Amino acid sequence: MGSMCTCQSEKNSGVFDVAKLKPVLESISDPKRNLITILQKAQDIYGYLPIEVLQHISDETRIEASKIYGVATFYTQFRLKPVGKNLIMLCQGTACHVNGSALIENAIQDELGIFDGETTSDGIFTFNNVACLGCCSLAPVMMINEKTYANLTPKKTKEILKNIHESEIGASDVNNASEAPKNESVEGIA
Numbered sequence: 001m002g003s004m005c006t007c008q009s010e011k012n013s014g015v016f017d018v019a020k021l022k023p024v025l026e027s028i029s030d031p032k033r034n035l036i037t038i039l040q041k042a043q044d045i046y047g048y049l050p051i052e053v054l055q056h057i058s059d060e061t062r063i064e065a066s067k068i069y070g071v072a073t074f075y076t077q078f079r080l081k082p083v084g085k086n087l088i089m090l091c092q093g094t095a096c097h098v099n100g101s102a103l104i105e106n107a108i109q110d111e112l113g114i115f116d117g118e119t120t121s122d123g124i125f126t127f128n129n130v131a132c133l134g135c136c137s138l139a140p141v142m143m144i145n146e147k148t149y150a151n152l153t154p155k156k157t158k159e160i161l162k163n164i165h166e167s168e169i170g171a172s173d174v175n176n177a178s179e180a181p182k183n184e185s186v187e188g189i190a
């Protein structure tokens with residue numbers, strides 16, 4: 001059986017309460033055939049797939065750790081790192097590329113100081129480049145959580161990020177720990 005190195009995070013043992021996985025693992029009779037379902041539920045619980053959790057799944061299911069890691073890294077739906085409160089998905093599809101997504105990426109990097117796949121140190125933003133978001137006529141486009149931002153310019157992008165940052169800071173100032181409001185609207189359509 002393969003093994004994963006968990007030495008890096010042993011000092012954080014207890015952060016990931018693997019007991020939360022018990023009902024999931026008990027409810028699935030054939031873990032080998034349902035590994036993706038197990039990983040999806042684990043990600044729902046922890047927000048991502050910490051290495052300790054993958055190792056625990058391996059220990060409990062007797063599926064080789066290397067196989068579990070392989071599945072977790074193969075599918076883009078799975079995250080091996082924690083994501084920030086606001087997940088920025090910048091489209092790099094053809095229409096968005098032609099309409100200046102590279103400039104938008106530069107604006108995001110400039111404003112937040114992070115690159116593709118990274119999270120700000122305050123945990124407020126994670127930035128990911130993604131493939132077509134399916135609204136090419138609004139290019140260039142990004143989504144932040146459930147909200148779509150269309151017809152972006154570098155200036156507009158920075159303003160959007162500033163506004164979100166300010167609202168997050170304000171929310172923490174009033175000790176409001178609730179989730180950011182979900183907004184499924186599209187902003188920026190001319």
Ligand code: FES
Nearest residue numbers: 091093096133136
């Ligand atoms: S190419 Fe960007 S939404 Fe389709």
